[in-house]
Every structure is written in structure tokens, then in C-alpha cells.
Amino acid sequence: MNRIATALAAAGVLLTAGAAQASTLADVKARGMLKCGVSQGLAGFSAKDDKGQWSGFDVDLCKAVAAAIFDDASKVEYVPLSAEARFPALQKSEVDLLSRNSTWTMQREADLGLMFAAVSYYDGQGFMVPAAKNVMGALELGGSKVCTQSGTTSVQNAEDYFRQNKMELELIQLPSVDEVVKAYADGKCDVLTTDVSQLYALRLKLGTPADHVVLPDVISKEPLGPVVRQGDDNWLNIVKWSYYALVNAEELGISTQTLDQAATSEKPDVKRFVGSDGAYGEKLGLTKDWATRIVKSVGNYGEVFERNIGAQSKLGIPRGINQLWSAGGIQYAPPIR
Amino acid sequence: MRLRLMGAGLMAAAAVAVALVLPLGTANAQMRPTAGMGNQIVDVPEKPGYVPSPGEEQLDPAFRRQPVYFRTNEPPGTIIVHTNERFLYLVLGDNRALRYGIGVGRDGFQWAGLQKVSRKAEWPDWTPPPEMIQRQPYLPRFMAGGPGNPMGAAALYLGSTVYRIHGTNMPNTIGMAISSGCFRLVNSDVQDLYNRVPVGTKVVIRQAPEL
Numbered sequence: 008m009n010r011i012a013t014a015l016a017a018a019g020v021l022l023t024a025g026a027a028q029a030s031t032l033a034d035v036k037a038r039g040m041l042k043c044g045v046s047q048g049l050a051g052f053s054a055k056d057d058k059g060q061w062s063g064f065d066v067d068l069c070k071a072v073a074a075a076i077f078d079d080a081s082k083v084e085y086v087p088l089s090a091e092a093r094f095p096a097l098q099k100s101e102v103d104l105l106s107r108n109s110t111w112t113m114q115r116e117a118d119l120g121l122m123f124a125a126v127s128y129y130d131g132q133g134f135m136v137p138a139a140k141n142v143m144g145a146l147e148l149g150g151s152k153v154c155t156q157s158g159t160t161s162v163q164n165a166e167d168y169f170r171q172n173k174m175e176l177e178l179i180q181l182p183s184v185d186e187v188v189k190a191y192a193d194g195k196c197d198v199l200t201t202d203v204s205q206l207y208a209l210r211l212k213l214g215t216p217a218d219h220v221v222l223p224d225v226i227s228k229e230p231l232g233p234v235v236r237q238g239d240d241n242w243l244n245i246v247k248w249s250y251y252a253l254v255n256a257e258e259l260g261i262s263t264q265t266l267d268q269a270a271t272s273e274k275p276d277v278k279r280f281v282g283s284d285g286a287y288g289e290k291l292g293l294t295k296d297w298a299t300r301i302v303k304s305v306g307n308y309g310e311v312f313e314r315n316i317g318a319q320s321k322l323g324i325p326r327g328i329n330q331l332w333s334a335g336g337i338q339y340a341p342p343i344r
Numbered sequence: 345m346r347l348r349l350m351g352a353g354l355m356a357a358a359a360v361a362v363a364l365v366l367p368l369g370t371a372n373a374q375m376r377p378t379a380g381m382g383n384q385i386v387d388v389p390e391k392p393g394y395v396p397s398p399g400e401e402q403l404d405p406a407f408r409r410q411p412v413y414f415r416t417n418e419p420p421g422t423i424i425v426h427t428n429e430r431f432l433y434l435v436l437g438d439n440r441a442l443r444y445g446i447g448v449g450r451d452g453f454q455w456a457g458l459q460k461v462s463r464k465a466e467w468p469d470w471t472p473p474p475e476m477i478q479r480q481p482y483l484p485r486f487m488a489g490g491p492g493n494p495m496g497a498a499a500l501y502l503g504s505t506v507y508r509i510h511g512t513n514m515p516n517t518i519g520m521a522i523s524s525g526c527f528r529l530v531n532s533d534v535q536d537l538y539n540r541v542p543v544g545t546k547v548v549i550r551q552a553p554e555l
Contacts, residue, residue, distance in 0.1 A: 143411045144440055217405040223413040223440045260553035272555045318406035325406075325443075327413035334426060334550070335414040335433070335441070 031103050031235075031242035032292050035076060040084050043069035044102035047087040050208055051316040051324075052108050061085045064315040065106040067305045068127060068233055071249045072104060074304035075288070075297045094119050097236055104246055105234040108204075115234070124246040126232045129328045129337060131225035132164045133203040135210060138220045140197070145224035149174030154187050154196035156180070160227070161201050168226045188212050202229055207322045216323075225328055245291050252298040254340035255280060256307035258331055263306045266299065279343050287343055298343070308338065388522045389480050391514060392470070393492045400515045401530055407445025407518050409533050414441030423461075423509070423537075423545055425527055428552035430519050432509070432527060434540060444537065447517040447528040455507075456551040461543050463501040470495045473506060497531035498538040502547055509547075510534060 035041050045053035045065055053063040061069075061083075070080035086102050097105045098120060109115070110130075111123040134153075136142050145168070155161045157180035169176035179196050181187045188209050191199040199206065203221060210216045233250065235243050256262065259277055261269045269281050278284035281299050288297030305311055312326060313319045330336025407430070418424060420437035427448045433441040467489035477483055487493055496511015507526045511534035512518070518530060529537065 138410075143436065143442070144438070146438075217408070220410055223411045225413065258553065260555055265555055268555045274555065277555055323405060325410075325412050328415075330413075332415075334429070335416060337415065 030239045032076070032245060035103055039077075040082050041069060041073045041076065041104065042084045042086055042102045043072075044086045044088045044093055044096055044105040044107055045069065046107045047089060049108060050211075051320055051322045052204075053085075053087075053106070055085075055087075062315070064128065064311060065108060065233075067311045067315065068106045068250065069104065070305050071253060071301045072246055074300045075245065075249050075252070075293050078294075078296075078300045080304035094121065094234075097121060097234060100236070103235075103242070108231050109234055111230045111232055116237075120237045121234050122237050122243055123230075124233045124235060124243055125250040126230040127250055128204070128231040129225075130202050130204050130229035130231050131328075132161055132200060132227040132229070133206055133225055134222045135191075135199045135206045135219055136197060136222065138218050142220075142222065145222050145226065146172055146174070148198055150177075151198045152177045152179055152196040153198040153200055154179045154181060154190045155200045156184055156187050157182055159201070164227045165200050184209065202227075203327075204316070204322075204324065207316075207324045211321060223327065241291060245293065248291065248343075249301060251340035251343070252280070252301045253305070253308040253311060254331070254338055255343060256298065256302045257309040258333060258340070261302055261307060262310055263302060266302055270299070276342070276344075285344075388514070388517055388520065390472070390476075390483060390494045392484055392487050392494055394513050395492045396513060396515050401532065403445055403515065403518055403530060409442065409444050409536060411436065411440055412443045413439055414443070415439050416441070418546070418548060421541065421545060423541065423547045425509075425547065425549045427521075427527075427550065430521075432529065432537075434537065442540075444529050444533045445518045447512065447520050447522055449526050449528075450521060456549050459502040459505065459507075459547045459549065461500045461541060461545040461547060462503050464498070464538060464543055465489075465501070466498050466538065467493065468495045468499040468510070469493075496528070496534055498534045500538065500541065500545075500547075502526075509537070 045061065048054050049063070051063055053061060053065045055061050066085070069083045069085065073082045074080040086096065088096050088107060093105055093107050093109065094115070096102050111126060115121055116123065134145050134148065142148065153165055153176060155165060155178065162178065162180060165178060166176065179190060181190055187199060190196055192213055199209065201209070203225060206221045210219050210221070213219055233246050235246055259280060261277065261280060269277050270283065272278060275284065279287065282288065282295035286295045288294050306314070312329065316322045316324045317326065326336060328336050329338055332339040414433055414435065416424065416435055418435050420435050422435045424433045424435065425446070426433070430446055430448060432444045432446045435441050469489045470487040470493050471485070472483045477485070489495065492513055494513055496513060499508045499510040501508045509527045509529070511531040512528040515530045517528065
């Protein structure tokens, strides 16, 4: 089925060769609205408030794309999707873009006919311990009692990690997340392990969150990012470069607070970014100032991170591996030139 | 309290240097910018003789000392200061660093580069530089080391510069860019750092990109 869909999409592109952009971008422009698939509610990533306003790290990516197209980040229709419903909804064109804490895997591209546009957040399995233990890294955890949820990939990852590093492990597996948190809070285990983003969310359930630290080690790969359908390369580029604009903005020092300064900058990188030199966005069916529109609406990558999941948010996740490549992390964007 | 944007306004800020007096350790705690958003300069005068309460010494979780993921080519033992993040990293190797929350001086904005720890001292004496005396004429010309001294519990002197990494008697200024001073840590953190690094330690200072 996916192959047929792809073939049809390819044929569609051929039939409208003269107007190759008569595709997702054209649909979105005609509709006047971007349809963005998000989670049904995940603190920091996508959540709806009492007034019906969506916010979050994943939501800001929807807004960034809408801002690039419409110069108006509110032109988004959010479609909350369950884990099961998310990929079919994208395949069936119920959404233009999926921005829903989804892990980039080969199966999801090769088998589901989808493409991940970028890794907006590097997640992976980590460890939480009481701060009072003064542990500096996971290699010091030998002989620990480690709590995790049974039936998850965390079990195997933890076993592999401890075995590879010749450390003794007493793994306590519990059927639900709540039981895992309770066991850790009651001191039945010294360590709690699951994906780092979830560790920070679970930490909020403990009496004094600041009394617990998440160690810097990340022992598995859970690259999260926005997803589109195969068959519309220009749309893939728009989503991809909207994300790259966020990252490049941070690297260049362009933020909501420095946007005015950036507009008059003489630095070549900055001039290309704001569109005072060249017209890179126009080649994608956007405008010269596409990247400026994005930063104006949601800020740069660092601002998006801090506001939703970083130090300014409840979750309080340090930038860590998601810091820029030039500042200790691995977030990296190709240059605009 | 005066807030200023970093960047072009910076040199102007350095030249103007208006200092407004803040109530001791009260309102400024709420006005402290959170980590990662350090693009404001706040003028907070030194308070020689002021001894902070244990409660004040307790930092916001975001600025507390903690091991973090940190990828770098610098060898373990190197200190890397990211002024715009308001963090100081002590490289541990294996993609890890010990991260400390810092306050940075406006002077600290003006330079980036490589230095070495040339000297270490516990509870150092304080001799405010002339430009500080000019701004805050009521400051003492000399103050012996000890609690209440703005230099705090320890200082790491950077090369032959006037800059140093030191403690503070104003823990509420961690996370801020303040009108005077260098890189400041709370006393428990500067003591921890003092115990971990020897004289000769490489210190890399990094700045926000300029537009």
C-alpha cells in the first residue's frame, strides 16, 4: 500500500511538473493553515492549557513551520494523536507534519513510507540517583539496585550496559511507571532508569525534585524529530530547514532579543540568515525573510529549549547532549549559503 | 535595577556604569535570569561586609553544581567558561564535565581566549580596582580576606590579568552579569573547584557570538 501511495505521489509530481510545488506547501497555503500532529499531552513537549492554547517543544516546531509560511505562528491546527494513530494519520494526509516525540528508526522510514526531517531532541536512556550520593557518572553505579519498568527496552539496555562495564546489577523490574517511582522514592532502589526526558518528568513526582540528579551518561539512542510523508522533497526541505533555522540562529547569536540588530548586521552568515543577502527561502517557495519570521515567532533553538523543557521550565532538563555542537553538545545544522 | 541588552549596548553600558542600590538579598533573587538566557547586564554594587544566610547560599537547582554531558576536545582538568550561559565547566573526560553556575562581570564580557591559573588563594584579600572605586566611591581601598569579603572563600588568578575566578558574599548574583567582578561562584562551589584544580590549569573563556 505504501508503495502504491508513493508511486501515485511520484506520478502526481510528474503530472504537475510545471508546478512541482503544487503539493503539501500549496495545500497548506490554500488551506491557510498547517495541520500538525502532536501528542495528546506530554508536559514540555506538547500540551494544551485551559484556554485551549497549545505549547511545548514539539508544538514550537509546528509554529516555526507555520511562521515560515504565513508569518503567523497561530496558523496551525493541532491534531492530537495517540502513539498508534500518529503514523497512519500522516500516511493518510490527515496531517501535513508530525511533531510528536517520535523516535527516528529505519523501520519507520523504510516500511512506513515516511521521512524524519531532523533530530530536534536527542533522547536516550539515563540514570537518576539521589543528589546526596555525589555520584559523578554511571560507571560508578556498580552493585546498585536499579529500578525500571518491566517489558520496556530499558531492561535490556541496563543489563547490557552493566555487563559491558563489568558492573554488578540488581535490576528491580516493576509493571508500571508509578510503581517504579514509588519504589525509588521509598529507597527500595538506589537508581531509576528510563529515557532521560522521562526521568525529568518523573523527578517532578518526587518530594523534593532538586534532591535527585540525572547523571550525564546517555546509554541508548532515541533520536526524536519531526516526520513527513515520502514523495514531497520540497516539503521535507521546508520542515528540515525550519528546524535548521532555529539551530543556526542560536549559533549565530540571533534571538528574539537580537533580531533587530541582526537585521542590520554586516556579518555574511547573519545577512544570509535574515535575507538581507540572497533569497534562499524563495527557492523553497517561502520568502526571503523566512528564517527571521521563525525566530520572531518562537525564538532560536536555545530559547525554544529553555522555555519548554530547559531551565526556565518545570522539567528543568539541562541542554546536555542537545547543546550546540560548538558548546559541548551534538546539535548541528548545515549552513545557510 | 537596570537591565541592558548585551551586544552593541555593551560598550555603552561599560562607559556609563550607573549603579543602583538593591535591597540586600531580597528582590534580586526573583530578578535573576535563569540559565541559558543570560543576555542581560544588571548593575549590582558590591556589599563588602555582608554575610549571606545559609538559605541564600542555596542556589536555584538550575545553577547548582552537577555533572553534565559535555563534548569537547579539551583534556580533562581544563576549565571552560561559557559566559553567556552563566556556566563554568570543569572537563572530566568521557564526554562529561562538572558544571558550576556562575555570575559574570561586565568586564568578563569583553574578552575570550586562553589563560592559565597562575595562583590560588583561600579567603583572599580584596583591593578593588580604580575603575570600581570610581563607580562606587564608598568601597574600601582594601579589605582583608574572610566572610563578608566579596572575593569569597577562594580565588583562582588567571594568568597575569586582573581577572579571577572567585567566591562571593552575594550568592544571589549567580546567573547574572553584574557591573563589576570577574567570574564568581558561591563559596561552597569555589571551594570545591579550588580543591579540584592545580596551579597551571588551562582556562578557556568563551563568549556569545557577535552579530
